[in-house]
Every structure is written in C-alpha cells, then in structure tokens.
Amino acid sequence: MLGILEFVVLFAVFYLLTLILSFVGVDYAPVHTDILSAFLFALVLSCGTLAMGGYLVMVQESISSLFFRTLVAYCFVGGIGLTILYVMVPAADPGSSNLFWAVMLASLVVVLMRLIFLRIVDSEQLVRRVVILGAGDFAGGLLAESEQNMRALGVRILGCISDSTDPTVEQEKLLCTPYDFYEFCRKNRISEIVVAQQERRKAEGGWLPVPDLMECKLRGVEVTSALDFYERELKKAKLAMVHPSWIVFSEGFKASKSRAFAKRFLDLAISLTLLVVMLPFIVLTALAVFLETGRPILYSQKRVGMLGREFRIYKFRSMRQDAEKDGKAQWASANDSRVTKVGAFIRNTRLDELPQIYNVLKGEMSIVGPRPERPEFVSELKEKIPFYDTRHYVKPGLMGWAQLKYPYGASIEDAKGKLEYDLYYSKNHSLMMDILIMIQTVEVVLLGKGVR
Template identity: 35%
Template sequence: MIRGNERFITTLYVGTDFLIIQLSFFIAWFCRFYFLDGIVANDLSLADYFFWNVVYSITYIIIANFISLYKSKRRKKFSNEISKIIQANLFSMFVLLSLLFIVRNIDTSRVFLVIYILSNLTFIIGYRYIVKITLSILRTKGYNKQFILVIGAGSLAQKFIHTLSYHPEYGFEILGFLDDNKESLGKINSVNRPILGKINDLKLILENEIIDEVVIALPISAYDKYQKIIMTCEKVGVRVSIIPDFYDILPANSHFENFGDLPVINVRDVPLDDRINNFLKRLSDIMIAIIGIILTMPLLIGIAIGVKLSSPGPILFKQERVGLNRRTFIMYKFRSMKIMFDNASDTKWTVENDPRRTKFGTFIRKTSLDELPQLFNVLKGDMSIVGPRPERPFFVDQFKEEIPKYMIKHQVRPGITGWAQVCGLRGDTSIKDRIEHDIYYIENWTLLLDVKIILKTIVRGLINKNAY
C-alpha cells in the first residue's frame, strides 16, 4: 500500500510541514492584528511578515532534515519525534530572531511570534500523531508491511521473532531464514517460518524475492561470514541490520561512535551528551528556576521566617552531595532539624518520628517545601529541575558496591525532582528500584519527559508519606 514509497512519504512530510507553517502564519497574523486588538496600525506589512515566515519555513525544513526528522520512524517512539519537532522549531525561531536583529528589524510583534510558534508546534505534532496512529493501525491489519530475511536460526533469531510478536504495529513480516546449522533450522521450525536455504543462497533469494531488510542473527563464531553477507545485500540495495551476539550484556540504548576511522560501540547512549539536547535542557532549567524563584518569593520569605522562629540556627541547611561526573557540590535546603555539632546528618538516614526534626521542619519536609532553595542550585549549574536525586558521599560509596549500576546516575546533573520520585520512590523505598527508574530517565530523556515529570510533581508529588 505505502511500501516502497518511502521517498514519496518523506517529500509529503516536507510539503505538509511547509503548508502547516503557512497556516500557522495566517492564524498568528489574524489573531494578533484582528482578533486581539482589532485592525491596528502596524509598522510592518503583511508582505514583510510573510517574507520572514518563508525564511522561517525554509530554515525549519533544513534543520528538520539535519536532525533526521524526515527519516523512517517505524521503530522510534513518538516522544523522540516530538523532541525533534520542538528542537527544529526552537532553532528556527532562534535563526529568525538573529536575522531580525542583524537587519535591525525590531518592529515584529512578540505576541505574533508566540502564537506563530505555538501554532506550529500544535499542528505539526497533532497531524504527525494522527499519521503515526493511522499507520500503526494499518500495519497491525497487514498493510504497509516491510519484509525481513533473517540470517541465522539460532537463539538470536528466536529472540528477534519473540520481540516482533509484541510489536505488530511496526509492520514487519519475516519471510524466512537462512542458516548452515541443521540443529538451528530444526529449532526455528517451531515458529512456523519457512527455511529458505543456506547462507550461500542469499544472493539468489535477494534477486527473486521482495525483501526490504536483512537481519543478521548469527553467533560471534560466524563472524567471518558477516562481510560477505553485507556486501551481497548492499550490492542489490537491501538494508542490513546486525543483532550482536553479546546483546544481552549491552544496555538498551548503546550506539556506535566514530573514533577517527575506527567505529566504537558506546555502551550507553545518553541523550544529554548531545550538545543541542544539553543546551535546551540547561536553557529550560534556567528559565524555570528564575520563574520559580519569582513566583515563590513570598513563600520563600515565609518559610525562612518559620524556620528562624522554630529553632535557633541558620535558615539554610547546606550539605555535600555527589553530582554530575561524580563531582561534589553543596546542596541547599531549608533547615528542618535542630542544630547538631557532629556529622550524623552526613552518615545517617532520617527516620520516622526522628527526634532531631522541629515541628515546622516536619511540615516542610512532608510537603517538600524544604527543597525550594535548590532552585538556586539549578541557577548555579550544580543541579537540574529534573534528574536523579543527589546523594551524600558516604552513601554513594556504600551503594556503588552494593548496586552495580548505581554510579550511572552521575552521568547527568542531579535534579530537584525525578522520574523515580514521581513514581513513588522517595524516602524509605528501594534504592535498586530508584536506580532502575533513574537509568530509564537517563536513557530516554526528552524535553517532553521533563515536562511530564514536572507536571506530575506539581499534581501529586509534593506531599510524600515516606518523607521523614
């Protein structure tokens, strides 16, 4: 139905994005200059605005191509697509504003620009979601299939079949298997897929069958056959994928990098290692922290007074924590306990009915209001709004020996709130479960996931029954 027309679909995406940007332009124009203020005098004409709209449109398409927004997304999560749409729009707007500044055009309506970019985001994300859902339904029903030939019929191939069975929406269909091992061929027969021959029959099969992709699922002992298989496939223009024999020891998001002319497998893909992603997250952290400090200033002052009146001592509690790249920093909290002259707070957990707490301190800990000063940690760059919660050096040294993947959390900035926390893993809960949630966040980070965590924190994450 759609199979074989991927280039046409890519062109269709580009054309549709361009048309939607034009639609957003006219919506923003009429909303700003007719519906909001009536027909108002404006220094720039419709033609001037439309010219810059075309500049924005072309910039968007160039950036979208650069970040692979128009490549096949059959196996990608929709959140990944949303992240790229947001990136393309933000960077296009940055280019537009830079050009307007260079040509000294300062008369452009800021309200117009806000409506313009919000319309673009809403319409582009909306129509792409509809397309993705529609294609998933069609693929589940047998349309828009891509046909796969699997080289190998052992345990790797069986694992691949098992995984495909859980994702009919991908629209992949296995035509059959090639393998030189008779024992493997006997095992694979149980999944009712045809055995098309041996590996040497690959060239003949590719010439006579419609195959979109060849998946190599051979053991590492058959490594000497890989090159011939890949060359045969590329000679006829068929894509090749390899399931590594050591996949079970690799994290889900490992990827290749180039070290000179040498390809290197990066064991764990961290989206925030990407400069663009890191810049966007840091920019959003600064903006949210500034807005948060301004909005909560009366509350900050009120809590500071409450801490001062509840017991003698400083308003802020400062404690060393381990952050990004295992560097330590001083984290701020409103003091919720009585002054102690030993180092117990660095090596002991707070327990239920802890005698060290003040009455006011119990309240601000339960409601997480004691964490608000960490907005200043975010501005300093020690922390992020969203990320794994930082821990004290004493416990980091302890946990890294007990939990093998514990130190992975330090590959990103620690956060005021995080995926583990909004999933209920706060206070006296499993450290191992927290780390699993932290690793999920690190490997699957998007701006959309950050927004989701922030909203969950606001809606249900402030009051915590496990916070002692």
C-alpha cells in the same frame, strides 16, 4: 518528517488566516501578515507539541486524547510561549482574536493531518520489514520491546532465524533458515537483518553466516548489530549487549573542550534566567515549608558527580526531619509516608529541585545530564551493575534523558534501566540534544511524571 509537515501547516494556517481576516475586514486593527510573525507562530507551537510529547505518544492515543494533547500543547504551553514572545517582539502580535482563531484552526488542521500521516506511514507498503538473526535471550528481548515500542517507529519484525540447536524464542516467532539469504530478503521485502546472537555462540554450537551477510550488505540489505539497532530505534544502549570494545571503538563518548565551554555558557545563562524568573516561587516554597514543619527549610545530601567527585546537593525539604533517623540511606518509595503535604506538592511540581540552581552556578552540576546518586547507592550499584561508573564521565544534571524515558528509579533493576539511557546520552550528548531534553521536560513537570 511529521515535525516539518506540522511546521509548514502552522505557518500556512497563520499566514492565510490573517490574510483572509484582513481582506474581509473582521478586525479594525491592522493584521500582521509578515513572514516573521507566521514563522514565530509555527516555531512556538511546534515546540509546544514537542514539550508535551505529542510526537512520541500519538500512535498509541485515541483521537480524543490526541486532540486534547494538541489543545494543551497549543493553548497552554504554546499560549504561554507566544505571550512571552509578543512581550519581547510586539510587532509580531496579531491581536488576541486573530491569535485565538489561528490556534483553533491550527489545532483542527494539525490533528487531521496527523491522522492521515499515521495512516500512510503505518501502511504495509512503507514500514521497514526486519528479520532477526538469532533466537536466544537477546533476540527474545528485542522481540518483546518491539511489540511495545517499535510499531510507532514504522518497524515490523517478521521473526527470528535460529542460530543454534536450542532456541529460546517462542516457536511461532521462528523462521526457517533460508538456503539463500539475499533471495529470502528479496522475496519477503526485508530491508534489514539484525544480528542478535549471544556472545558465546561458538561454545553453544551457534553459527554466523558471514558470506551471506556480506552479500546482503553489498546488495542493499542493511545488516546491523542488535546493540546498534537498540541505540538507533529505542535511543538507549541495551546493557546486556554492551561490551568494552563498543565504548572504546564507537564514534561517540567524545570529550570536547569546545563543547564543554559552550555547555557551561548555556548552563550559566539558563540557571541565571531561571533564578530570576523563579525567585517568587522560591520565596513562597521556603515559606510554605517553614510554616508546615519549621526548620530546616533546605535539605542537603552528598552526591557523586563528574569523575566520582562528591559534592553536596541542595533541595527544599519535602520529608519529615526524621526521615532517615537511623542514619541509613533509603530509596524513596511510592506514596512514601515520610513525605509531608507541602513536600508532596513541591515534589510533583519539581519546586523542591530549585535550590540546585546553586549547584549549577558552582559548576558541580549541569542543566542536563544524568541524575547524581548518593555515594552509598553508587558503591552498591558499581558492584552489581556493569559499566555503571561510565555515567560519571558526564557532569550530572537537573534534568536528563533517563528522566524523560524511564520512570522513577528506586531499585537495582530501575538503576539498570536508567543506565541504558544514561549510556546513550553519554555517547551521543550534544547541545541540540540538551535543548530538546529541556523542551520535553516541560511535559514531565506539568504532568508530574516520575514522582515519589
């Protein structure tokens, strides 16, 4: 909703401002006021906001941070996008001075609109009030994550209704078990019941009020499993709740030949474009690596790809030649002493990943997909993490959903956290989702997120 409102505001600001400037005669050059120019202006700046994570973090930001992020999204990311656009479509160019005032005015209006929007959406009259049926570890984990992330989604979890005689949720989070579930929901304006019971509830003396839940469902109160709630609200599959039947019977995890063909076509188009655009940076990076530490310039490793096939991935070398002199694979650590000075820079800017365009052209990787891991790590992770092998049914990628949502992974626990997002991507991946991931990866590259 906010994205649509912002697009309309940007379109109106551009169109009205150019009309006003044309009317008062500020510019002697003709001012373009056609609908196409305003549409392209709004589209590029909206993509700039998406690329800088403006829609995801604004609830947790101060007004000054929100304004600064908007300026970066519009003036830097949007400015680059508009410059490229006007080279390709000169007729849409309104002139530099008109564009400057349009961007400045749009920034002020959009920040003001976002603050009003957040005030309205965050009001108690509009939030979705949710209650959890269950008081075990699953419910506790859901409560903890809701406090960190779900306020931004307009969700309020009122508490937990215990399903056993031995709840693990804190006492202040427990609600009395209602005699009439529907009446309880009506009086407390509950819009959704999330069932978060432990798998072995019968063995633990638990219970499931099926007739009450059926009545709530039939009378308009949504009843959702905790796993589906996680997927919908937090865009990940909670690993502790995943079971084989969810994979087998869910609507996702579909392998489509037509989608595979379209994705391959998109991969080739983007990788060839990247190769042409980034060729000067490829040459400069190779030269910098050679001047600092000599040969080899490229570094290769075996990685596990689609269906478990091994392939060799290529990167610009960012570590010393003897980084793994004992021959054993090692996780990268924060401020890793093996990283060279040039290596630190090309890691922060992701320039070290550019040789993987070759892997994409060969068809071993895609532009978007789970990051491929080394065989040594995969063998260990498959033994310790359930369903880890499911990520290998999607082609690995240069960028991915887990890279956007989870920091750099360098442990078993990190691998579990990333797998939750990889599972979500494997279940729901589409060309539109791939495009959105590509746009949002701009922020990761510009801000050097998730680098070690």
